[in-house]
Amino acid sequence: MTFGFAPSAATPVPSATASAGSAGHLSRMLEPAEWAAAGIPLLRSPREVVNGLHARQRPTPATAVVAVLDHEERLTASASFVRHPAGAVDGWEFRNALLAHLRRVVPHDLRRRTPVRTGVLLYCREGDERWTEEDGAWMWGLRDACTLHGLRCGAYITLTRGGWQVLGDGRGGRRPSSVSRPVSLAESSLGPAPGPSRSGGGAAEALRHAAAR
Secondary structure, three states, rough: OOOOOOOOOOOOOHHHHHHHHHHHHHHHHOOOHHHHHHHOOOOHHHHHHHHHHHHHHHOOOOOEEEEOOOOOOOEEEEEEEEEOOOOOOHHHHHHHHHHHHHHHHHHOOOOOOOOOOOEEEEEEOOOOOOOOOHHHHHHHHHHHHHOOOOOOOEEEEEEEEEEEEEOOOOOEOOOOOOOOOOOOOHHHOOOOOOOEEEEOOOOEEEEEEEEEE
């Protein structure tokens, strides 16, 4: 409702645009209850997975580490990239970034009738272990990226100053944290990933990323 004048046909209506954008944004995130109800497979040894990824990728706040595990929970490939601080908190954008990095480091499994490998995501961020809308957007993005790459969607893990937390699972620990020093790869059960390490090319929205295969 307006008073004194009506907007012209050529004038955008900010409230309507914002409302549509907000609805789209909210549809591209998952609440913890939705994530738990999705039947995400539990990691047998989450601490070992977290230690291995932390040792390999050495994430700092705003770094996403996406990894592919085989049926025995061994690391097949991993990649890390930094989320641009000015970027939108949108599952669509996160999905696209995750999918682009998955495509760089491991072939898709779309020809398989059922997924054999599992995609997991560790996100290092500020704040505490409680769920945020940003976490919900990463969950949505991980689920969609795994589907489009022929992977089973696996755990979403946050890494903060207080330690690590598998969201929707309830398991976590104080170490590693976003400020702790990584253990050596020799101490990590994931160990060195098979094949030579390599770095991916730069992306406009990523300030840094590295991949291991």
